[in-house]
Amino acid sequence: MDDNGADKGVEGVILLIGCGMRKYREYLLAGAAATHPVWLFTGEEPDWQTPYLTGHTVVDVTDRDAVLAAARELAGRIPVRGVLSWDETLIVTTARVADELGLPGAGVDGVEGCRDKYRSRRLLTAAGLDQPGYAWVDTAEEALAAAERIGYPVVVKPRGMGASIGVVLAADAGEVVEAFRTADEASRIGAVSYRGGALVEEYLEGPEISIDAAVVDGAYHPMFVARKQVGLFPYFEEIGHHVAADDPLRTDPALLAMLRAAHRAIGYGFGVTHTEVKLTARGPVIVEINGRLGGDLIPRLGQLATGIDPARAAVRAALGQRPDFTDTEHRTVGIRFGYPPEDCVVRSVTLPAAAEGLLAAEAMADPGTELRLPPNGYIARHSYVIVTGADPALTTARLDTAAALVTLDHEPLHVPVPA
Structure with a gap:
């Protein structure tokens, strides 16, 4: 040391x-x-x-x-x-x-209620919160039985991974077997406590959002809401997000009541969380609670859109103090990640020098980097662009334009994935 x-x-x-x-x-x-x-x-x-x-x-x-x-x-x-x-x-x-x-801290039980997705499901169910049908399985045969009981399609995922690693949508029995293999194998690169087996869950129809919040002595304080764009079907790679300061979900009573109840259920004390929620026909349903700030630069989008500093909020929560949640910006900001069309070795990434509303453009893969798409690899991003617009529709259109200006020069990669 x-x-x-x-x-x-x-x-x-x-x-x-x-x-x-x-x-x-x-x-x-x-x-x-x-x-x-x-x-x-x-x-x-x-x-x-x-x-x-x-x-x-x-x-x-x-x-x-x-x-x-x-x-x-x-x-x-x-x-x-x-x-x-x-x-x-x-x-x-x-x-x-x-x-x-x-x-001040989340508490070991509180953070395990985030980290362990099976534990989280049990706690939220016991608290009476609407949950997808779910089952914990140790074998492909158990996964098949669970999927038949829950009903297709199902989502199969590891117990303790993040960034949608190993998460697969399965529409029939054949796909469940392969999805279990993917989730089980992905779990074995993570923490020892969560290795092996998988969760089989009901697929929730509807758009997905995430909410970054500070929790102070168990009191839940939302900061900003991100709308998620998912791609690379049947996997769940997060290829983009946008945050609007005036998003009505930031103050939606039903959503906030559910989030507060969920954090009480897992016993989260002090800290920050990133909660993913599906907006279903039966109402908002939690996908998972993460005991940290969001990834994918989502907190940065929130800061640019609202002016709320997520790092300052995290520090103040860690000190046991209530952060300041006053907006000083009022706009919509979005990010789009660039993925290769196939497994490849990067030769170069060329970024746009200018585009409507462009705030940032960054290469994320150096020359010589291997990028492998799911299930051979995850988060295979070569670049991102961040733009701002007057509203989500304009921001999305500007993201499309800016992302199309990124050029990836690559060599297809046909070497088998290492064991």
Whole structure:
């Protein structure tokens, strides 16, 4: 374990466990550092993160005992005022550190109610919240029996993965067997606690949204709503989102009542969550609750659309304080991710220099990068564009135009996927 940083005074530090890729998470680290001094636990020496840090500790963040020991050591010499993470794989460890140091946190039970999708389904069902039909299965034969009982089509997914990895729509028995294999295998690259087996769930018809919120002492405070675009059927890759400051769902009584009840049901204390919801004919139904800020730059879209700083909200929640939810911007902002037409090796990505409403365009794959589409790989993105428009329809049209201006030069990849 390596340690670097000057001792802090009574102001203390926020402990951030893990950071993530620069393209996805730098804006959050910048916002957190502008709110409170940040101490980073990281698996390797920081690079681009350094200007935002008060100090850092190099520790294997995947080793829970090592992280707990490092946190105790840090707290023994520097006031640690809060702890947070926006990495899906580290939120349980983060909750344990908060408990260990007596700091505000989601609570281990609360965060397990997010991380463990089977546990979440059971808790929400017990609370009387409308849920899709579901079953936990350990074999393809059990998956077939569950699908017959629930009714086709069904969604088959791992218990503890994120980013729609291993999530497959199955329309008949043959597809269920293959979907179970995909979900089961995907689970085995994740946390040991959630490896093997799959959830089989009723497919919910309707558009999907996500809500990023802060939770302070169990009280749920929504920040912004994102409308999701899903592609690469029968998989559930998230290829785009848009956030509108004036989205009526931000204040919809039925939706907010359900979200508050759901967070009470899982026992979530302090922190931020990203909840995915299907808008069905029978009303809003939760797909899953994630104990972190959203990925895919959704919090950045929310910040650009509303002016609410998601990193500041996350820090204040970790400190046990209610964030400020006052809008200072009022617009619609959207993102579109570029996917290759086939498994490939990237030669180059050319981005548009200008387009109507263009706020940002970024290459996400360097030359030589292998991109594999589901089920051989996931999140195979070569670029993104972010635009703004007066309303969702205009924003979508501008996204179409800007995305069409991105050029991918690639070489088809026919090498089998490594075992």
